[in-house]
Amino acid sequence: xxxxxxxxxxxxxxxxxxxxxxxxxxxxxxxxxxxxxxxxxxxxxxxxxxxxxxxxxxxxxxxxxxxxxxxxxxxxxxxxxxxxxxxxxxxxxxxxxxxxxxxxxxxxxxxxxxxxxxxxxxxxxxxxxxxxxxxxxxxxxxxxxxxxxxxxxxxxxxxxxxxxxxxxxxxxxxxxxxxxxxxxxxxxxxxxxxxxxxxxxxxxxxxxxxxxxxxxxxxxxxxxxxxxxxxxxxxxxxxxxxxxxxxxxxxxxxxxxxxxxxxxxxxxxxxxxxxxxxxxxxxxxxxxxxxxxxxxxxxxxxxxxxxxxxxxxxxxxxxxxxxxxxxxxxxxxxxxxxxxxxxxxxxxxxxxxxxxxxxxxxxxxxxxxxxxxxxxxxxxxxxxxxxxxxxxxxxxxxxxxxxxxxxxxxxxxxxxxxxxxxxxxxxxxxxxxxxxxxxxxxxxxxxxxxxxxxxxxxxxxxxxxxxxxxxxxxxxxxxxxxxxxxxxxxxxxxxxxxxxxxxxxxxxxxxxxxxxxxxxxxxxxxxxxxxxxxxxxxxxxxxxxxxxxxxxxxxxxxxxxxxxxxxxxxxxxxxxxxxxxxxxxxxxxxxxxxxxxxxxxxxxxxxxxxxxxxxx
Amino acid sequence: xxxxxxxxxxxxxxxxxxxxxxxxxxxxxxxxxxxxxxxxxxxxxxxxxxxxxxxxxxxxxxxxxxxxxxxxxxxxxxxxxxxxxxxxxxxxxxxxxxxxxxxxxxxxxxxxxxxxxxxxxxxxxxxxxxxxxxxxxxxxxxxxxxxxxxxxxxxxxxxxxxxxxxxxxxxxxxxxxxxxxxxxxxxxxxxxxxxxxxxxxxxxxxxxxxxxxxxxxxxxxxxxxxxxxxxxxxxxxxxxxxxxxxxxxxxxxxxxxxxxxxxxxxxxxxxxxxxxxxxxxxxxxxxxxxx
Numbered sequence: 001x002x003x004x005x006x007x008x009x010x011x012x013x014x015x016x017x018x019x020x021x022x023x024x025x026x027x028x029x030x031x032x033x034x035x036x037x038x039x040x041x042x043x044x045x046x047x048x049x050x051x052x053x054x055x056x057x058x059x060x061x062x063x064x065x066x067x068x069x070x071x072x073x074x075x076x077x078x079x080x081x082x083x084x085x086x087x088x089x090x091x092x093x094x095x096x097x098x099x100x101x102x103x104x105x106x107x108x109x110x111x112x113x114x115x116x117x118x119x120x121x122x123x124x125x126x127x128x129x130x131x132x133x134x135x136x137x138x139x140x141x142x143x144x145x146x147x148x149x150x151x152x153x154x155x156x157x158x159x160x161x162x163x164x165x166x167x168x169x170x171x172x173x174x175x176x177x178x179x180x181x182x183x184x185x186x187x188x189x190x191x192x193x194x195x196x197x198x199x200x201x202x203x204x205x206x207x208x209x210x211x212x213x214x215x216x217x218x219x220x221x222x223x224x225x226x227x228x229x230x231x232x233x234x235x236x237x238x239x240x241x242x243x244x245x246x247x248x249x250x251x252x253x254x255x256x257x258x259x260x261x262x263x264x265x266x267x268x269x270x271x272x273x274x275x276x277x278x279x280x281x282x283x284x285x286x287x288x289x290x291x292x293x294x295x296x297x298x299x300x301x302x303x304x305x306x307x308x309x310x311x312x313x314x315x316x317x318x319x320x321x322x323x324x325x326x327x328x329x330x331x332x333x334x335x336x337x338x339x340x341x342x343x344x345x346x347x348x349x350x351x352x353x354x355x356x357x358x359x360x361x362x363x364x365x366x367x368x369x370x371x372x373x374x375x376x377x378x379x380x381x382x383x384x385x386x387x388x389x390x391x392x393x394x395x396x397x398x399x400x401x402x403x404x405x406x407x408x409x410x411x412x413x414x415x416x417x418x419x420x421x422x423x424x425x426x427x428x429x430x431x432x433x434x435x436x437x438x439x440x441x442x443x444x445x446x447x448x449x450x451x452x453x454x455x456x457x458x459x460x461x462x463x464x465x466x467x468x469x470x471x472x473x474x475x476x477x478x479x480x481x482x483x484x485x486x487x488x489x490x491x492x493x494x495x496x497x498x499x500x501x502x503x504x505x506x507x508x509x510x511x512x513x514x515x516x517x518x519x520x521x522x523x524x525x526x527x528x529x530x531x532x533x534x535x536x537x538x539x540x541x542x543x544x545x546x547x548x549x550x551x552x553x554x555x556x557x558x559x560x561x562x563x564x565x566x567x568x569x570x571x572x573x574x575x576x577x578x579x580x581x582x583x584x585x586x587x588x589x590x591x592x593x594x595x596x597x598x599x600x601x602x603x604x605x606x607x608x609x610x611x612x613x614x615x616x
Numbered sequence: 617x618x619x620x621x622x623x624x625x626x627x628x629x630x631x632x633x634x635x636x637x638x639x640x641x642x643x644x645x646x647x648x649x650x651x652x653x654x655x656x657x658x659x660x661x662x663x664x665x666x667x668x669x670x671x672x673x674x675x676x677x678x679x680x681x682x683x684x685x686x687x688x689x690x691x692x693x694x695x696x697x698x699x700x701x702x703x704x705x706x707x708x709x710x711x712x713x714x715x716x717x718x719x720x721x722x723x724x725x726x727x728x729x730x731x732x733x734x735x736x737x738x739x740x741x742x743x744x745x746x747x748x749x750x751x752x753x754x755x756x757x758x759x760x761x762x763x764x765x766x767x768x769x770x771x772x773x774x775x776x777x778x779x780x781x782x783x784x785x786x787x788x789x790x791x792x793x794x795x796x797x798x799x800x801x802x803x804x805x806x807x808x809x810x811x812x813x814x815x816x817x818x819x820x821x822x823x824x825x826x827x828x829x830x831x832x833x834x835x836x837x838x839x840x841x842x843x844x845x846x847x848x849x850x851x852x853x854x855x856x857x858x859x860x861x862x863x864x865x866x867x868x869x870x871x872x873x874x875x876x877x878x879x880x881x882x883x884x885x886x887x888x889x890x891x892x893x894x895x896x897x898x899x900x901x902x903x904x905x906x907x
Contacts, residue, residue: 403795429799442792446814458810459801506796 002172002204003029003052006066010047010228012275013059019279021060022047022228023301027221029172029204034195036215036236037208038251039225040525042272045208047228049174051075052206053092054082069172088118091165093175093194097157097182101149107160108145111167118168132163136193155186159193166197173198174206179214183388184552188596188607191218210525212251213598216240217606221310224248227272227285230304234311240602244313244320247286254530256559257600258582265559267530271495284315292318342415344431344514344546345400346376350409352395369395371570373409379513382540382547384557384578386593387567393550394437396567397518400548401434414513429456432514433507438523439499443491443506450487453477453505476505479542481535497528501535508539516548521556533559554597558582566590623818623895632890636825639883646696647703654693655679658850662688667866685855685869686862695872697850701762702880705835706828709769713831714824716770717777718816722808724778725785735782739775747772751834755843765844769831777823781816788815818895822888829884836877852876 010022022044029035037045051062052074067075069090077085086092094100102110111132112125120128126145133141136159149157158178165173175194179187195218198205209215215222215236222239224232224247232245243249253266268289273281284290287297297316304312305320313320352370370392377383385393398404400411402421410419414431418424436442443452450473451458457469474484480501491499500520507515517536521529533556540547551557557564557578564581566574566589574587585591598606627633646653666688668680676683682691724735751768758764788794789812797807832852838844839853847854852873859870 401799403798426801429801434795434799436792436796438792442796444793444797444811444815455797455802456800459803459806506800509800 001028001068002031002070003027003206004066004068005064008048008051008062008064008067010044010051010056010060010062012061014276014279016276016279019275020228021275021278022051022062025223025225025230026304027223027230027233029206031171031204032199032202033221034198034205034207034219036219036222037206037225038210038212038215038222040210040251040272040527042227042274043225044228045210045225046176049092049176049206049208052090052172052174053086054079087114088168089170090172090174091168091170093158093162093165093173093178095177095180097154097161097178098149100161101157103148103150106146106148107152111145111160111164114164115167128167132167133160135166135197136160136163138163153186154182155189158182158186158190162190162193162197166201166203169201170203172204172206174208176208177210178207180210184554184596185388185592187214192607194218211598212240212248212526213255213600216602217598224251227278227281229285230314231286232311232313233304234308237602238308238311242308244307244311245315246290246292246319250289251526254526256530256533256555258555258558258594258597259600262559265530265534267534268527271497271528272525294318342379343376343412344379344381344414345548346412347400348374348410348412350374350396350399350406350411352392352399352404353407368570370399370406373572375565375572375575377514377546377548380540380544380546381563382549382561384561384564385548385550385567386552386554386557386564388552388593391567392570393567394518395570397434397516397548397550400514401432401516402428403434429512430510431512432516433510433512434516434518435504435507435520437519439491439496439503442503443499445491447490448487449473449477449482449489449491449494449502452491452502454509455506456510472509476509479508479539480505481531495528496524497531500524500528500532504532504535504539508543508545511543512545514546514548516550518550519552522552529556536560554582554593566593626894627891630890630894632886633894634890636883636886636888636890639879640828640887643699643880643883644703647699650696650700654690654696655681656690656693658689658694658697659848660689660693662690664688667862667869669866670868682872683866683868685858685866687858691855691869691872694850694855695852695876698852698855698873698876699880701839701845701849701851702832702835702876704762705765705769706831706880706884709766709773709831709835710824710827712766712770713773713827714777714820717774718781718820720774721778721781722785722812725782726789726804726808726812728786732782735778739778742775743779745772748834748837751838752841752843755838760843760846762845762849765835765838768838769834772834773827773830776827777820780823781820784816784819785812788812818891822891822895825884825891826888827884829881829888832877832880832884836873 005028006026008022008025009020011018011020025048027035037048039045050056056062062075064075067073069085074082101107108126108129111129115125115128129145130141133144138144138156138159178194179190182190191214194205197203207215207219219236222234222236223230224239224245226247232239232243232248239248240252243252250266250268254268256265270289273285278285281298283298283300284293284302287293290297302315304314307313307320350370350373351368354367354369355365373396385396387393395404399406402418402425405420410417412418413428416424416427418428450470453476454469454473457472473487477484477486482498482501482505486494486498491502494502521532524532536547537560539545547560549557549560561578563576564578565572566581566587568589574581574585574590581590582594585594595608662684665680665684666686668684669676670683671678671681680690682695684690720735724732751772754768754771755764758768794807794811797811802810835844835851836853836856839851840857842857844853845851855873856870859866863870
């Protein structure tokens with residue numbers, strides 16, 4: 001047995017007393033096997049990785065009945081012995097490849113430093129580095145050695161880090177969300193790479209991720225975490241195929257799928273409790289959100305029960321039997337675009353080219369962000385824009401909104417030519433509103449919620465009275481499913497999902513006919529994402545507002561939008577009804593995008609072996 | 617717990633702010649109530665008792681607690697009236713420099729482009745002049761007088777504000793709530809006044825407080841060389857200049873104004889440092905955990 005953990009507890013000292021952040025976590029990793037640690041942010045999955053690395057933040061303390069690596073107790077190991085182990089026998093793959101590499105040193109020198117630590121003689125380092133980089137299918141590795149990390153893409157940096165991790169032929173690799181910061185197609189490459197290397201070296205892998213579907217495809221075993229508790233553990237196929245614990249089931253049901261009938265997502269109420277709240281939760285920490293909880297749940301900490309072969313669930317008999325209160329198979333109602341009202345938005349050969357003018361000393365080369373974009377949106381219609389980072393989808397959103405002026409082409413909003421931002425600005429912001437990606441940045445931290453959502457009433461000529469603003473704010477909070485009590489709060493006092501709702505409420509204040517949503521769910525956890533997606537569905541139904549929904553997540557677009565535009569390198573390469581495009585893609589790029597998404601059917605091999613080419 | 621109210625509470629809880637603020641308030645009160653507090657008129661000469669020692673030394677006398685100078689004027693009264701000059705310069709010069717500097721910084725940071733280029737180069741050129749020499753030249757041109765001192769300090773020191781505030785404005789302008797405010801129908805002016813100015817105010821307060829200390833020193837330098845206030849006005853710099861000739865016989869008339877300058881600069885710096893600590897998120901690491 002490679003890594004054997006029994007009853008791991010991590011506690012933190014808070015002003016109110018010691019709180020258990022991880023409770024009685026047990027798992028094992030065998031050589032050549034992958035264990036997936038799955039959970040939403042704050043579930044404690046990265047904490048386990050930190051315990052392995054011995055990198056707990058101050059005031060956190062770990063205890064365990066057993067925490068052995070090859071029979072050595074990791075928690076009792078002296079710092080010197082532990083240092084010898086880490087990076088050599090136990091290697092790490094970080095989440096942010098770009099920030100894990102030193103930007104002022106070349107890839108080669110950092111790699112060789114790592115090899116020097118492993119005791120590789122000076123003469124062999126360069127050759128070993130080139131060989132390791134070749135192993136992760138980076139083309140012409142010799143040339144890469146003299147490049148700096150910022151000259152490489154995120155995917156290439158992650159390959160370098162993976163090559164580094166495997167260069168010592170480690171027994172255990174801890175990968176903490178190694179693909180979260182990367183695009184879908186890159187994610188597929190990285191995942192297949194990790195699997196290939198892990199099989200070749202017979203390495204055990206601890207794969208930390210928030211994506212249950214990805215874990216089901218990659219891992220042999222899955223451990224699902226919720227607020228520091230291991231709620232379910234078992235073979236990947238069993239946990240994903242027949243999840244028992246209400247939380248695992250909810251997690252699965254909250255993820256929109258790419259195939260099959262479109263069903264209403266079952267969104268859990270509320271959010272996961274934060275560390276401060278954990279102290280007052282002696283029993284099941286999921287109880288307050290659980291559809292089948294009884295009063296006893298919140299009081300007693302249930303033991304793990306074996307429900308199938310090596311499949312363990314923590315909970316009451318109701319949990320282990322796999323029953324949920326309501327099994328929703330509710331089909332998603334189609335929102336009918338009101339074609340009678342005509343088009344809201346029409347773009348004609350819109351292009352945006354940045355730079356390109358000669359400055360005093362050097363010639364700047366122009367960058368084409370958007371090129372020849374022509375499409376129109378009917379009133380009440382939802383159109384998805386998909387593509388990878390840098391494909392120009394955010395620029396497109398800013399052009400439509402008028403935050404930037406196109407270099408050529410024309411934009412028509414509500415029948416008026418609004419190519420240039422300025423002349424009809426007031427009319428424009430009445431017709432169209434934008435929901436920004438990151439609510440933490442889009443909400444002024446100095447304004448209260450009530451003030452934020454009615455910000456558009458504050459402007460010149462419309463100095464609304466206090467009473468009117470308050471009433472409008474209350475109506476908007478009700479519309480977006482927020483409690484009235486939030487009115488006097490500041491954004492920093494809200495959860496991520498609540499902030500995104502406030503963000504949406506503000507865009508709705510002027511009652512626009514078109515909403516432009518730029519990646520508004522990508523920063524949210526799955527269960528909160530489901531809440532926001534359902535909210536958007538409801539708002540479309542009730543307000544008849546058209547939606548431009550920009551996302552890199554194809555399944556989310558499928559859930560929300562009737563029509564989809566696929567963007568690649570600033571060009572719209574494919575467009576059509578969502579179902580048609582996704583079931584019978586014609587453009588090779590669309591096909592590549594679709595193939596990169598882990599399918600819901602875990603029997604289908606993923607990633608497909610087509611991704612064998614090297615990248616340069 | 618969170619929000620603007622919390623920042624204010626955190627500021628007031630910071631010991632540096634408490635100490636610096638208390639000293640500053642005392643200095644301001646002394647300046648305001650100088651005619652009531654001072655035992656003598658600062659210009660009154662007692663030619664029979666020149667260079668009198670302070671009370672606690674041999675030959676001291678309660679009628680001149682800090683002694684007298686070479687012309688028989690009461691050092692304490694001159695010190696108290698000197699605070700009027702110092703505090704007026706500190707307050708108005710710092711606020712004026714802040715207003716000019718941050719107005720230009722807002723334009724440069726918000727609009728960017730050529731406006732930013734021009735203002736940025738102007739700051740570069742300005743900062744390459746030695747500040748003391750520049751203010752001396754200005755005073756020679758303007759002539760003596762308290763208001764001219766204030767104007768000179770503003771003209772010399774606005775760049776300090778412009779540089780720092782500009783970069784802060786640029787950081788704030790990159791946040792999504794700025795385009796969001798535009799989409800709510802705010803004009804550029806409204807965006808600047810309602811979204812950006814509140815965001816840079818904490819920084820501005822810090823800078824003003826530090827600038828107050830600098831203004832006190834600059835005024836002292838100018839009055840020391842006789843280019844600041846009219847000769848009949850009591851100022852700390854003038855006191856130092858007057859005490860030079862008799863500093864071996866009566867060191868107290870030199871030490872007293874130096875100490876007053878020291879206290880006011882210390883107060884300003886403590887206040888500024890404390891404010892910076894409590895409003896800068898990188899320094900205001902509130903650890904919730906206990907070890």
